[in-house]
Amino acid sequence: MTDPRRRLPAVDVLLAEPAIAALAAAHPRSLLVRAVRETLDVARANGGEPPAEGWAAAVHERVARAAAPSLAPVINATGVVLHTNLGRAPLARPAIDAMARVAAGYSALEYDLGRGARGSRHAHCRDLLVELTGAADALVVNNAAAALLLALSALARDGEAIVSRGELIEIGGSFRIPDILARSGARLVEVGTTNRTHLRDYAGAVTHQTRVLLKVHRSNFQVTGFTADAPAAELAQLARASGAASLYDLGSGLLLDLSPWGLAGEPTVHEALASQVDLVACSGDKLLGGPQAGILLGSEAAVQACHKDPLARAVRSDKFTLAALEATLALYRDPEAARREIPVLRMLTEDVESIRRRGEALTKDVGKKAKLIDGESEVGGGSFPGAKLKTVLVQLTADRLTADGLAGRLREAELPIIARIHDGHVVLDPRTILPEQTATVARAVRAALDA
Ligand SMILES: *Cc1c(COP(=O)(O)O)cnc(C)c1O
DSSP states (O other): OOOGGGGSOOHHHHHHSHHHHGGGGTSOHHHHHHHHHHHHHHHHHTTTOOOTTOHHHHHHHHHHHHHSOSSOOOEEOSOEEEOGGGTSOOOOHHHHHHHHHHHHSOOOTTEETTTTEEOOTTHHHHHHHHHHHOOSEEEEESOHHHHHHHHHHHHHTTSEEEEEGGGOOEEETTEEHHHHHHHHTOEEEEESOSSBOOHHHHHHHOOTTEEEEEEEOOOSOOOOSSOBOOOHHHHHHHHHHHTOEEEEEEESOOOSOOGGGTOOSSOOHHHHHHTTOSEEEEESSSTTOSSSOEEEEEOHHHHHHHHHSTHHHHTBOOHHHHHHHHHHHHHTTSHHHHHHHSHHHHHHHOOHHHHHHHHHHHHHHHOTTEEEEEEEEEEESSOSTTOEEEEEEEEEOOSSOOHHHHHHHHHTSSSOEEOEEETTEEEEOGGGSOGGGHHHHHHHHHHHHHO
């Protein structure tokens, strides 16, 4: 008997098959050849069995998979507004347009158009940040982690930084305050206890080596019960009296007071600056709702020290970030426009009735396997820990699929849908589904339920 593996077609024969040759119109030949070879490898491994769906379909599937971008857009139906795994903040239209404009051609990134000479990339967002926050000076870097690393290096390298034991936190993605501090070249001096740290603890630890009093916002967990901590304003005062600097790692860059929408407890950038610390570090893509960025705000001396640090170059932001951040910040000149147009703020402040209407539209489109239930959304991204936002969820019931099976099918949609499982059902939260995505979601859900 002949080995069936010998009967497999040759690469060239498959490439010449009209249904496979036609793929060359849309894909580079190298990709096609690789897909044909891999399809043959699979058949050989299966003892010479041709693919069940036929050669052309198998090659087609492989080419499509290889050609698809790895960093693909998805629909966030989880209700977690700042979902770090899903890219945090979707950008406002003006920010997207600004990015596209500088991407398509040259820009005045480091060029002073007035003088016709070299300028600084740091000029672009600086004035807007100063205008919006009242800080004396500002600097934008790659992300908030980089902002903290740079600030500690600039202010405390080879000296001591005093931190409360209650604030030696991990943010996620292995970002731990003690590790960042060590990398900055500063020596960590721990004071207080996990639940209680007083101003006198800091004061007792100050030596002639002290360079920085660091306050870290506990952005992703809550400490309740018998607790105490020293307010930033008192740390700032103690630092001034001790000849040291004060630094406040705020995490989120909240520029609007969201308490009228039931979101309280997260300090705003204005509140942090009002404490008179020398430097505040915050994020551009958490509550600010812009691109990934780290923002340093504070006194001229502290910001200039950051500029001069050798790490500044290593953590500087790129032109897309600066363009998107500038456009996002410009929206804050009219707080109501910011709330409407910055997607993160719109989602966080959307009222339940509006979410219900969008849920109803979705439910109607999907049919009787969908129904509305009350539920909760989350802010996410290490901000407003513990805060729950009332929402309305679209609960799905599949006849022959488990909840996990249905969630898997939704992730296979052309525009993958990331859903949540709640009480054994797949649920979709309209809060984080962009308004223009409703019809796409309904179509994908129908297909997943019917398949
Ligand atoms: C999120 C966070 C950071 C890190 O911010 P990235 O933008 O992710 O780099 C640092 N400090 C605090 C307190 C945070 O919440």
